[in-house]
Amino acid sequence: MAIPRSVEWKEDSIKILNQQLIPNSVEFLTLETIEDVWDAIKTLKVRGAPAIGIAAAFGLALAGSKFEGEDLQEFHTHIREKSLYLASSRPTAVNLTWALRRLQNKIENAASVNEAKTNLVHEAILISVEDENICYNIGQHALSLFNKNDSVMTICNAGSIATAYYGTALAPFHLAAEVDFPIHVFACETRPLLQGARLTTWELLQSGVNVTLITDSMAAHTMKTKKVDAVIVGADRISANGDTANKIGTYGLAILAKQHGIPFYVAAPLSTFDISLKNGDEIPIEERKEEEILKVGNEWVAPKNTSVYNPAFDVTPAELISGIITEQGIIHETEFDKIPDLFTTKSL
Numbered sequence: 180m181a182i183p184r185s186v187e188w189k190e191d192s193i194k195i196l197n198q199q200l201i202p203n204s205v206e207f208l209t210l211e212t213i214e215d216v217w218d219a220i221k222t223l224k225v226r227g228a229p230a231i232g233i234a235a236a237f238g239l240a241l242a243g244s245k246f247e248g249e250d251l252q253e254f255h256t257h258i259r260e261k262s263l264y265l266a267s268s269r270p271t272a273v274n275l276t277w278a279l280r281r282l283q284n285k286i287e288n289a290a291s292v293n294e295a296k297t298n299l300v301h302e303a304i305l306i307s308v309e310d311e312n313i314c315y316n317i318g319q320h321a322l323s324l325f326n327k328n329d330s331v332m333t334i335c336n337a338g339s340i341a342t343a344y345y346g347t348a349l350a351p352f353h354l355a356a357e358v359d360f361p362i363h364v365f366a367c368e369t370r371p372l373l374q375g376a377r378l379t380t381w382e383l384l385q386s387g388v389n390v391t392l393i394t395d396s397m398a399a400h401t402m403k404t405k406k407v408d409a410v411i412v413g414a415d416r417i418s419a420n421g422d423t424a425n426k427i428g429t430y431g432l433a434i435l436a437k438q439h440g441i442p443f444y445v446a447a448p449l450s451t452f453d454i455s456l457k458n459g460d461e462i463p464i465e466e467r468k469e470e471e472i473l474k475v476g477n478e479w480v481a482p483k484n485t486s487v488y489n490p491a492f493d494v495t496p497a498e499l500i501s502g503i504i505t506e507q508g509i510i511h512e513t514e515f516d517k518i519p520d521l522f523t524t525k526s527l
């Protein structure tokens with residue numbers, strides 16, 4: 180796989196792949212302040228639930244490293260404030276607050292400011308390293324669901340650049356390409372920000388995966404008239420009963436898959452589960468600015484004064500999901516009642 184990493188720790192700064200510019204150019208940004216990190220997450224220069232969590236973790240570690248003084252209580256106050264600030268960038272992907280909480284837990288018993296600073300950096304790096312291994316395992320479990328020459332549909336970009344590496348929903352396709360296991364992918368363009376058209380096609384072509392781009396409105400006709408053996412998508416937050424928030428358009432894809440008797444899978448790490456929420460009704464859905472729908476690139480495609488509704492995510496009810504693919508294995512649709520146990524026991 181020759182795909183650049185989306186987020187990297189550089190000691191006194193954070194290097195990110197600027198996902199806004201792909202596929203027209205592959206450029207990197209150096210984030211030197213926590214404000215840079217907040218903006219990069221908010222404007223989707225770095226995006227994708229796991230990548231957002233990793234960027235926030237590095238951002239908090241960076242904020243910690245810039246703290247001046249030796250008073251431990253003042254440091255904890257500083258970190259709590261910076262954590263709340265970073266958490267305000269985007270509300271839906273639970274990986275963001277999960278990562279921030281994990282770092283704060285790691286400094287609870289620090290004996291000094293220096294020890295706490297070191298713990299923040301080490302834990303943020305650990306989250307990134309773990310995520311790459313987690314995504315590899317998700318990819319292997321997902322690949323076991325497919326047969327050679329299958330045709331699989333996906334939406335948005337749950338790819339390598341949405342994570343530390345490999346991706347979640349796209350991981351099986353990257354791994355398949357490495358072992359000469361032919362799979363075809365239908366990538367939905369994913370209006371309004373076109374993560375599918377811009378990012379998923381770009382990633383899969385880099386890996387030599389056979390990918391066909393369709394508009395979101397073509398999904399039903401494609402399922403009806405073409406070979407579509409499965410649908411696989413990422414996730415931003417999964418509630419205790421298996422309801423899943425993912426990019427807007429995912430819920431519609433799940434309904435279409437059910438109508439056409441096509442299995443519908445969610446691929447996500449355990450860090451994307453939020454079992455404090457009973458069901459998907461409780462998942463916060465980000466609404467984004469109107470211009471994202473009124474314009475495509477720099478071109479207005481609707482009158483400027485047109486009213487707009489721009490939810491960035493929707494929630495797919497568990498009953499439409501055939502299975503949730505995690506790093507520990509596949510939670511089949513009949514096992515969703517066991518999801519809370521995953522966070523008390525070690526394996527499926």
Ligand SMILES: CSC[C@H]1O[C@H](OP(=O)(O)O)[C@H](O)[C@@H]1O
Nearest residue numbers: 226227228335337341413425426
């Ligand atoms: C691997 S999780 C990727 C997940 O995040 C995307 O949202 P966004 O592009 O707004 O960050 C989308 O929901 C993907 O499935």
